[in-house]
Amino acid sequence: MRRVEQVMGFPVSLRIDDGDASDEAADAVFGWLREVDARFSPFKPDSEVSRLDRGELEPHELSPDLVEVLDLCEDYRVATRGAFQVRLPGRGLDPCAMVKGWSVQRAADLLTARGAARFCLNAGGDVASVGGPWRVGVRHPEQADRLCQVLEIADGAVATSARYERGDHIVDGRTGRPATGLLSMTVVAASLTEADATATAAFAMGPEGIEWAAAREGCEVFAVDAEHRVFRTPGLPVAA
Template sequence: MRRVEHVMGFPVSLRVDDEQVPGSAVDAVFAWLREVDERFSPFKPGSEVSRLDRGEIGPCEVSADLAEVLALCEEYRVATGGAFDVRLPGRGLDPCAVVKGWAVQRAAELLRAAGVERFCLNAGGDVVAAGGPWRVGVRHTERADRLCTVLEITDGAVATSAHYERGAHILDGRTGRPATGLLSVTVIAATLTEADSTATAAFAMGTEGIAWASARPGCQVFAVDAERRVLRTEGVPVAA
């Protein structure tokens, strides 16, 4: 079973290789992601995030889901010394860097709860996979038609942060300016919540982010710095 929809501003594709595919579980995945977009997008005036940012609801009045997301945002802000920050001066509250991985990981858990064993859920290039091996390509930093490497994932997640798709959109919260020092950071972890947030946080930190991400429990890192040097931890699961 394969299905693709444009949700949360990017294409989301789901492939399930089980012999029996519960259609209700697949529907639930995309319904959940559409719900997240409505509730947590800072670009939708009626979202919970926008209402919180305008002061229409207080921090103690947010939903349990948003409270969880904001707690994760604060965890990464503290861990990076402020390089990762969803409340930059002069900008509205924007937790998208955490919401994407968190939401897609939750979608993967819906599949597992429904008994789906072998699947690959790809959200704009960030991947949760189960029942592999699955081959996941990491895009070249300067050539859209080439790959830097191909990873082999059995059960886990892969996320990449870079400037090549959306320009200099990742800011260093310590300076308020676009992050420098790295061209891309790919993190492999048990969950996409961890992989995506860690990749974005590491990119925001610049070159020091590689060592920081590598030291996080369960994380493997593949990065390309501004000098076009490839840096990776020993456990990166490169496909044969």
């Protein structure tokens, strides 16, 4: 079973290879992601995030999901010494850098709970998978029609932060300026929550983020810096 929908501003594709894959499971995945977009988007004035940013909600009124997301954001802010930020000067609250990976991992967990044993969920190039092997290409940071690496994963996740889709959109919270020290940062981890947040946080840190991400337990890294130097951790699951 295969399905593609546009959610949260990017294409989300789901492939389930189980023989008894159901449309109901796919409906649940995309329904959850649409719910996340409605509740957590800083671009929707009636979302929970927007209401919190305007001071219309007290901390005790927040949903457990938003509390979890904000706690994760704070963990990464502390771990990066402020490079990862969801409140930048002159801007409103924007937890999107955490919400994407967290919500897609939740969707993958939902599929597993419904009995799916072999699937690949791709959200704008970030992948959560079960029952592989699955081959995941890492796009060349400067040539859209080329790959610079192919990975092979079974149960796990791959996320990439780069400048090629949205330009200099990742900001180093320590300086308030766009992060330009890296061209691409890819992280492989057990969950997409970890992979996506670590890739974004490391990209915000610049070149020092490569060593930081590589030192995180369970993370493998493929990175290209602004000088076109390539870095790979020894355990990176490169496809044969």
